[in-house]
Amino acid sequence: MTQDAQAGLAQLREQVDALDAELVGLLARRFAVTREIGRLKADACLPALDSAREQEQSDRVRMLAEQHGLAADMVVRVHEQIRAQVRAEHEAQAAAAKLG
Numbered sequence: 001m002t003q004d005a006q007a008g009l010a011q012l013r014e015q016v017d018a019l020d021a022e023l024v025g026l027l028a029r030r031f032a033v034t035r036e037i038g039r040l041k042a043d044a045c046l047p048a049l050d051s052a053r054e055q056e057q058s059d060r061v062r063m064l065a066e067q068h069g070l071a072a073d074m075v076v077r078v079h080e081q082i083r084a085q086v087r088a089e090h091e092a093q094a095a096a097a098k099l100g
Contacts (some may be wrong), residue, residue, distance in 0.1 A: 027082070031089075038090035042097035048090035054083060 001009075041048065058076055060098035 030082070031086070034086045035089060035093070038086070038093040042093040043091055045094075048087050048094055057083065 038048070040046075057079065062072045062076050063081045065072040
């Protein structure tokens with residue numbers, strides 16, 4: 001590999017690393033909001049799962065992925081994993097609210 005290619009690869013990898021840091025930061029912000037939603041749901045004795053909302057989110061995420069030229073199924077799967085974690089946190093918040 002030439003020095004130019006190595007330098008270009010290193011620069012692109014730095015960009016990927018910065019984007020990964022942004023993704024983690026966005027996830028942290030998202031989870032801060034969803035934890036607040038979970039608290040409100042727990043206080044109101046609402047269920048952790050809102051199937052209609054989750055379907056709306058899946059449809060919206062799929063559309064956004066397609067608009068950006070991404071593999072929509074992959075993006076939806078990633079989003080499903082995020083929602084599964086949110087749901088687990090909401091269930092834990094609801095259980096804690098019942099105890100205390």
